[in-house]
Each structure stands twice: as C-alpha cells, then as structure tokens.
Amino acid sequence: MAKKTFVGGVHPYEGKEFTEKKAIEKLPLPQRVAIPLQQHIGAPAKALVEKGQEVKAGEKIAEASGFVSVPIHSSISGKVKGIEKVNHPVSGRGEAIVIESDGEDNWVETIRFEENYLELDSKEMLERIKDAGIAGLGGATFPTHVKLSPPPDKKIDTVILNGAECEPYLTADHRLMLEHADDIVAGLRIIMKILNVQQGIIGIEDNKPDAIEVMRKAVKDFNNIQVYVFPVKYPQGAEKQMIKAALNREVPSGGLPMDVGVVVQNVGTAKAMYEAVAYHKPLTHRVVTVTGAAVNEPKNVLVPIGTMFEDVVAFCGGMKESAGKIVMGGPMMGLAQPNLQVPVVKGTSGILILEEHEAHVPAEDPCIACGRCVEVCPMHLLPTTLQILVEHENYTEAERLHIMDCIECGSCSYICPSNRRLVQGIRLGKRKILEARRKAG
Amino acid sequence: MNNIFRLSFILAIVTTIAAFVLAEIYQITRPQIEIQKQAKTKDALKYVLPDAQVIVPVTQKVPVKDKAGNVLYEKEVVRYYIGYRNSDTTGVVGYAFKAFGSGYSSIIETMVSVDTSGTIKKIRIISQKETPGLGARCVEDQPVNPKKKQWTTQQFVGKTVDQLKVDKDGGPIVSITGATITSRAITNSIREKLSELLPQLKLASTENIGG
Amino acid sequence: MEYGVFQLIILSIFINNFVLSRFLGLCPYMGVSKQMDSALGMGMAVTFVMTIASLVTWLLYTFFLAPTYQNVFYFIFDTPIQNVPDLTFLRTIVFILVIAALVQFIEMYIQKVSPTLYKALGIYLPLITTNCAILGVAVLNIDMFFKDGLPLPNSFINTLVQAFASGIGFTLVLVLMAGIREKLELANVPKPFRGLPIAFIVAGLMSIAFLGFAGFSVE
Amino acid sequence: MSETSEKLFVVTSSPHIRDADSVPKIMWTVNIALLPALLAAVYFFGFKALWVTLLSVIAAVVTEAAIQKLAKKPIRVHDGAAVITGILLAFNLPPSVPWWMPVVGSVFAIAIVKEAFGGLGYNILNPALAARAFLLASWPVEMTASWVAPKEGTISGIAAITSATPLNLLKQSAKIIASPEKFDPAQLQAAQDAIAKLSSSYTNLLIGNVGGCIGETSVIALLIGALIMFYRHVIDWRIPFTYIGTVAVLAWIFGGTEGLFTGNWIFHILSGGLILGAFFMATDMVTSPITGKGQIIFAIGTGILTVAIRIWGGYPEGVSYAILLMNLTVPLIDRYTVPKVFGEVKSNE
C-alpha cells in the first residue's frame, strides 16, 4: 500500500538522533515544584490547598472550575510553600502552587490496579479521566474528557492515536510507544469503549520502524485496530492532516475532527487515560525529551509536573556555554523561554536547547512571491498574502482568505527564503480578530 | 410636468441663441476653412508640376452603393490632374495623382507627377502620421547624394513604374533606416496607382512606358 | 479608410486602446481603478453608454446635421440637396447635450427595469456624462467613418463596433489597472510615488507593454 | 541561582529553525545558470558581447545601490537580483548595440521599473524586459539594425532577403509566399529556399550559431543553465514547460505556410528568445503568479501571445512583449486562483 499523506508540508532536519535510542529515565525527586494552575485550554483550576499544608503525591490540589477545565494533582509529596506568581512557559507569568519536597515521594493510597476496568461503563470511565486531570499531551492540552463527550448528533466512527511525532528533535512519544505499547493500546481501547467506536488507528511516521513493529505486535490481537504508516513530513501529526492522510476525510473549515466522525488523541494521552481508568492514577508526570546540540547529555526523562527546567537540564548534564536559545517543545511550534526558571507543564513535550549560532532567525527580506509558502501550507492558505494583510491591518480581507484556518504549524515561515515572519504575523492577526470578535460579543 | 416643460423650453431657447451665434461665426470662418482644406493639395500640385500654368482635375462619377448593391448616390472623385503649359489648357507638361499607402501607423498620402512618358517627375508627401524620427522622416527631400545611401523623396525623380521597389525588395529605392514599412508603403502605393493609371494617361509615346 | 469588423475590434481593444494610446477616459482610469469591483462596474457602464451614445449621435449626425442624402430635409421635405443646411458645426454642442440627456434617460430606465443592474451601474452613470471617452468616441466615429460629411461604406456598423470594442478595451485596462493597484496598496512604494504618481508610471509601463500589439497585421 | 540562568537567551516566536535557502542563494544560482549562455555568446559574437553584459550589470548594480542610499534603505545589491536584471537585459540586446544603450536600459529597469515600486519583490513588470521594450521603442533603429552574424557564419545568406535572424527570415519568407503575386519569381524561390534551409538548421540553432540577441541564441547553453536551476529547485516545471508546449502546439497549428497544421514547431521552439524567456524570464517569481494553477494560466497566456505576435504581429519575435503583457495580468490571476482552503465547503461561495 502506498503511504498516504496530505498535500503540503516540509521536511526540516529531523534531529531525532540525539535521543531516539535513549530509554526513558526517571528524574530524581526534585527539591521543589511549582505547579501552575493553568496547564490546559479553558478556565484555570481553583487551588484547594493553603500555604503550609502537607500534600501527598497524586493528591488533588486544585479543582476544575468548569466543564472545560481540569483538576490538578501534586506530583510530589511535601509542604505547600504558597501560591505564587512564577514564570509560566506559555503565558509568561502565572499562579502556581509551590510545593517543597519532603524527600519521600509518598503517594495517595487510592492508586491501585482494577482487573476488570474494561467492564466499567463509559460514564464511569469518563469520570475517572476527568478526575485524573488529563489534558491532551500532544501539545494543545485540550481537556480530554471534553473531547470524549461529543454532542449526541455527532456520530463518531473512528479513533486515531497520534504517534506521528513529526516535530523535529522530539522523541518522547517514540520512546513511549517502544516502552509502553500495551498501555497505549489499552488506552485506545478505553477510548473506543467510551465512544462506542469500532475502528481504531494508530498513526506513525515511517522514520520510527522500531515503534511501528512494536505497536503492530501490540495490536495483533485486536482486529479492529490498525497501525498506519505515514511518510515523514511535517506536520503529519497535526490532527486535520492525519485524518486526511488516514481516512481521506477533510475536517471542514472552522470545524473539528468530530464533524467527520473522528477523535484524535496523542499516544501519551492514551497511556495517561489507561492509568487513570485502570489505576485511578492522576496525571502527575510526563515524558520530556531534553535535546539539542547545546545539551550535554540529551535524554528522554520522566518528569514530575512542576519541576523547573533547570533541574531537568541539570539531570541531563547541564547545558553548554554555547547555548543560545531554550525552547519548550519542538523547533517548529515550541515556545522560546527567556531562562530555565520555568516549570514543566502537562504540555511540555520537550526542552530543546539550541546553540548560539542556531538561535537567531535571519533578517527579513521582502517577499519575492516565490510561492513556496503557498506550496507547503497544509491548510492551502496564502501565508504571504495573509501576513501582508495583517501588516496593513486589513483583517476583513484576511478573514475572507481564511486566516482563522491557519493551524500555526510554521511550515510557511520555515520554508520562506526571505525569512518572512509569516506565521508570526498570522498569529497576531488571528489574535486581533478574536479580540475584535470578543468585543463585538 | 408643467415645470419640466418650461425648463426644457428655456434650455431650448438658450441653445437656439447659441446656435444662431455659432451659425454667424461659421459663415465668417467657412470660406477660410475651405481654403485651408484645399491648400495642401494645391501646394503639392504646384510643387510637383512647377511648370504648369493651369492644372485641371480629371474627375469621374463613382456610385456609392449600400450593402445590397443599390446605388445610393454618385460621388465625384478626382482621378488625376493634367498640367498644361499654357493658360488656355494647351501643351500638356505632365500628370499628377495622389497615392495612398498604409504605413506603420497612418495612411500616407503622396502627390506624384509623371511626365508625358510616364516617368516620375516629382513626388511630395502630403500627409502622414508615422513615428516621429523614424517613419516620419519620409518627408525629407534633400538632393540625392550618391555617396550617402539615404532616403529622400528626390530619389523618385526619373524612376519608371518597374523601378518602384525598395532595396529590401530588390529595387533601387533606398529605404529609411529602420522604417521599411513606411518606405514600402510609399513606394508600393505609387507603383500600384501608377500602373493603374498608365493606360488612361494620354502619353506622348507609348514605347517609353517601362515594361 | 475602410475597415473590416475584426480589424476594428483588434485596433480598438489593443492597438489604439482608448486609455493607453488615445488618451481618452483617463479620469475614470485613474479615479475608479483602486478596486476591482468598481473598475468592472465603471468599465461596463462606460462600454454601455459609449455604444448607445455612438448609435444616437451617428443617427443625429447623418439625419440632421450633415448635408447628406439621408438628411431629413432632403428625403422628407424634398429640399434640393444643395439647399440642405450644413449644421455640422453644431456637432459639439448637440452631442454633449444629447449625451447628457441620454445618460439621464438610461439611468431612469435602468432604475425602473432592472434594479440589480442599477445597483451595479447606477452610481457610475452620472459620473460618465462629463467623461471625455463618451464624447471622444462620438467625435472619433464622425472623424473616421465620414468623409466630407458623407458616411463611408459600413459607417453605421463600424461606428457600433468601434464604440463597443473601445469600451471593452477601456474595461480591460481598467480592470488590469485595478488589480495592479490593489496589489500596490500592499507594496512598499516609496512615499513620493504613492498614489497618483505610481499609477501613472504603471500606466506608462502598461502602455509600453501594449506596444507589443503595434503593427499587428489585421487584414 | 546557577550561573547560566543570568545569561540572556534569545526569545523569538516559532518556528525556530529555517530552511537554508535564501534570496541571495536563489539569485546567485540564477546568475551562475546564466554563465553558460554568456560563454556561448562570447564564443559566437566575440568580446563585444561580454562588454555589453558587463556594462549592463554595472549600471544596474550602481543604480540600485545609489537609489537605496538615496532612499536611506539598507543597501542590498549583494542579493544578486540586480545582477540578474543586468545580465538578462544585455542578453536581450543585439550584440553590436552602442555602449550607452545597456546603460540607459539598466538605469530604467532598476530606477523606474523596480525601485519606484519599492524594490525587490514589489515590481509589477519584469525589469529587464520592460527595459528592453523601452529601448526598442526609443531607439528602434539601433535595436533592430545592430544584428551581427555570428563568427562561424549565419544560416541566412540569401541575397534577396537581408535579415540576420532566423525568425525574421521566417516571417519575411512567409509573407512572400503568402502573396506571391507581389514578388518576382526569384524572390519567391529565395523565400522557399530560406524556409527549407531554416527547417534543416537545427544544429546551428541548438548550439547558437545564428544571429540574434546576445544571450538567446544558444539553446544548449541555456538548457544547461535551466538544469542548474531545476537541480537547485529555483524554478519548477510549470511555467517553462507549459509555455513552450503552448507555443509548440500553436506554432504547429498556425505557423505553417501551407495551411493549418503545417507549422514547423521545432523551429519555433529553438529560435528566437523562447528558451531564454521560458526558463529565465517568465519564471521570475516576483512577476509571475504565486499559485501553481495561476502559473499554468500565466504560461498558457504567454504562449498564446508569443505565437500571435510572431505570426500576426509587427515584430518577428514576441517573447518579451508576451511576458510583459502577462505580467500585467498577474494580480488578476492571483486574485482568481486562490487555492481551495483545506476543508472548505464548496457551496461556501
């Protein structure tokens, strides 16, 4: 079968060789964690603890403040030092519950394995997932229980597990698939049960043959689950592109995967779901790829959420003198951080540290209309036109040309020979348009 | 309604007054305009037939037809002119005619005179709107300089009908540099008109007609 | 000179383009070429009015102004041809009044008959009255298709063809210009060149490119 | 606090990596791709060809630098775009033009056609071609009377028809054959000979041993350059192949002297400026449409206009005007070929 893919996309340097062969290591207990209240899309969680309170690992320390919100659990045991404003990797600054470790790693007692978890009814499963504080680990950190509660008029027929990991450098999902294939498949079956779906797909890029093999083995007993292999191309992992490649369905402009009967979840999310349903284990840790030419010993690390980047990087031998840029996430969509005093959050898939000479984006030239950005845009937009329209504050025309459909994958900026700040401008335009919409009510 | 009628009436009066004023001025300027219209042809005739005392047009009635071929009316057109040495219209010195050629960007109108043997006496470009500095140089009329191969209307003097071809078509007429279209238009239009007229001109001796 | 229909169409649209070569209709060309929609509307309106105006002025000229065999004085009142009044000197004054009235009529008529068309063309119609392309084509028709006050063969057909094709040629460059100017809105044109100056330079370059049509043999 | 934390790290928004290609790289690749044709020109037309090219390039670069300085913009002539303009303008001039013509042309190309619009990326028309059209309209005599036969001799050599270039020869001969009554038998014979000879001159056309503009005659040298550009992904197939294909088909249909479908399309492809234009000038991304669909429309239009001018127009060659005219339509094409957005519902508009 010819490998299916989508139209557009780019082939950046993969950079996976730093860590793809490194098994996941557990980070030694950090001294202190700062767990931000906002780690997902939606309303921030409300703190349940006070300064001085003792907490155990896995204890709920903040509760969801609405349907589109998730609770937060402590990732270590110790004493609450306070609720403070700390650096936040996404919003710059935000409230976090700071916990001083007692050095013991005491866990709440509720965590235990339940043999017949698959017989639970879907409502119960959903409840456990919600209580475990799971938000999508693929990057968007959208509350998972919301995604799994589609309105009754949307008939879901397929669940896709996203193991593409198309972002260069990152290998967290890759290692997870190699080391926890069965947990992931179990997670997928839980989702299929919840949604009452008969088809499950695990999508992987062909640069991970070992993972493909392992996953194939893991699903061989389930004839309603298949592993799909896609050619390496960024952003193969973007859900709309993955659905297009796997099922040849196009999510309508402005729509969601459920509009074409599909739910997409990251493989890490699936594992977290399995743990939540089968063990009552909340989401307190995640795998983070620490990588880049400026990291002394690149690794995949299992990190308690709230750990400072500094501690994680120190575990990886620290960074080199020549380091010039710290990115949370991959190089295509990741967020640059001013320093290492930021906590790992649920969405932190990697810590990428680039050398000084890689850090600076070259100066911008005028657009020469080469059309490359148009060619690579996976959403078939006109990135250069959109960016210029935003520059001239012509938002009406930008909206007519579907600026809101941009998935901010950055392919356009990546490919542009003039180094135009395309996605950057488009992002700004989208924000302006949303602001205006909000004002208009 | 009444109002519109009244306003139209006022406007009509204003227009009528204007029309009468203009008519008056037209009466004054008309003769002069007519003179100017004829002037170019007259000048050109005088130039190409300098030795003629009287120049008489030979006209012909041409029917003007509509699409279906019905004759609408007849028009009098000049076929050619005869130049007489004496004012009593005796002693033919030559004939003159107009040739029209389609040049680069205009119709080029040329006045041509031939002697009684059908050899060209003189030509003059009456009107043209060719590209200035290029095709428009066709009006140049400096004496022929055998050392310098260049266009001048003087080079037509003494040419017979079969010699009317530009150099690029293998003839002796030196064309304007970079304006072959113009040069060809003039030369060919004279040749075609002349061969059409030759049988009609009362030539002195038919042997002299080139052939 | 006599023209074939195809020849006239090529001539009017490309070679003697109203704007780029004859310099007629420049004000709307500069004024209404900032946006594609209005350019198209203006172009259609001008084409329409040019054709109707040419028709009407041709009739007026032939039947009333010129001392021809079609003159009403000759064929209705039996005036001897030499006594038919030569009113050609009233050409300018008659044409402009007729065009102004015509535009008013067309406007009222369209408004009544087709509100959609009125919506598309309506706003341009009043602007057209004092636009030299309309009077220009009317005068040009007389200059080209009459000789000494007499209509040349196919004068009437040629008049209509020339008017319509010239309108199309006008619309063509107007629309091209609008596309270019919309693009220039987003360009980095140096300050002194912004607005009219660059529009003129575009027109100049357009006119250079249109020289490519020069010399087309259109027999 | 550890030591490293005091260091200031670069914070920019994503993406944090870029493709290695850049505008200067693209432009200099084109310049290199133009070298084979320049060498061929020097071989066939002598060093005069090199001087004309150098003058043109120097004038273009100096003009651009001067204007950027005057406008207090960053000086960016090193990106190589002005060099391309200079070379291509020279390539579109006959080899023995007076020295001041490439200079005036380059100044016009850069000052009026490019910088008045805001410089690189903003011009509407192809600067080199607009300048060529400007020169042709300003000094038609110098632009058309300056053909030199290549060193090795020319394929024309027919006494009655004294034009230097294959296309011109074809056009004149076709005219004669079309109306034989106006010409004498010797001329008719010569014209027929000429057409026969032209049809068997492919080798000369391929290597460039014919009269013509400096850079347009050697098809092989131009194709080597095109290969370099393909290899470096500077251009793609759409414009050049669609353009040449359109010309071939239309020339075959309309270009013959014996009725429809008798045209010598190979000759039409190999002669004149078509190869130069199709690979190096119609492909200028600044002045061609941005989407693939648009590029194909653009190329078909250019092909139609080229053949129309070659066969019915006032000039023997139509490549440059065809490209210029289609340049004018690029904003329109771009406007009406906006790609269908991913997931766009058809009934939406």
Next chain:
Amino acid sequence: MSVGAEFFKGIYKENPVFRLALGLCPTLAVSTSITNAIGMGAAVIFVLVASNTLVSFLMWLFAKTLSEEGLNSINKIRIPIFIVVIASFVTIVEMVMAAYFPALSESLGIFIPLIVVNCIILGRAEGFASKNGIFLSIVDGLGMGIGFTLALVAISFVRELLGSGQLLGAMIMGEGFKPVLLMILPPGAFLVIGLYLAGLNWIDARKKQA
C-alpha cells in the same frame, strides 16, 4: 482672498493638472511638443475665461431680474446651461483654429471639441463663476487656464526635448543626441507626468520637514 491669490492659486497650489488631476486626457495627448501645448493652453484659457465671464454675468442677470421661484427653477437647469455656454465657446475655438491655424487644428485633433468635457471648465463655472463677480471670475479663469498651460508646457518641454531633441521646433540637442522616441509616444506622457507628480510630492515633503 485677494485678487492676486485668486490668480496664483491656479498656478501652483491648486494647479488643475498637478494638484487636482483634472483634464488629464488633453494634457497627456497634446504634450508632444511645446507648440501643441501652448495652442491647447490658449484654447483652454479662452474658453475658460469666456465661459467664466458669461456664466458669472448670466447668474448676476438672473439674480437681478428673476423672482425667487424663477431663480429656483433656473437653478435646476443651471448645469445644462453652463454646458451650452461652454460648448458654444469650444465650437468657436474649433472653427477659428480650423480657419486660421490649420496645422495646430490638425495636431490637436479631437481634443479641441473635447474641451467641452474638460472638467476644469465646468468645475470652474459651477464652483466659482456662478458664485462670484465677473472680475474675480475672469481672474480665476485666467489663473486656472495659465496653470493648466504651464503644466502642459512643463510636460511637453521634457517630452519634446528628449523625444525629438527640439524645443519649439528648433533643434537643441547636438548631432550626437539620439532622440528618445518613447518620450513622444504615449508611454512617455504617462512616465513624465508620473515623475513630475512624484517630484512635487517630494518637494512638498521636504518643505513640510523644513
């Protein structure tokens, strides 16, 4: 405004061609030579001054003689009356030129009758003469007309000098000068006026800075 200001505004500050972009067609079409430019300018000055005068006079006359109601109805056909006035003067120019300046008449061609639609003229009649006295109207007409003529001359100066190496028909440039044919072709007109306008903008910007 003083009389002088009324006069001079048409020459620079409100120059009809360069500032108001009016009457572009004749400007571009007849600026191939200074002779044409002056001929056209003279025709426009005549029509402008004459129609300004007559319009101003008519409006004064109407105001003097008519009742309120009569004035109102006259106001409705004001523009057509102006057009008739202007067209009459244009026709006079047309006839006089054909009779006494045939060469000029030929090279200005249809742009003489087109003076009728030159909106400088109707614009002045409607915008100025109908509201001002005869004397000021004449001054205004003169100023605008001269401004128009100067713009024409400025453009044709460049086009004639570069395009044919001549000024007023006399050879100026030396033997070696090869005229820039393009300048007297249509594109030259557009390019020259575009560059003039850019130059004026640049001067204005510098003045503002100073």
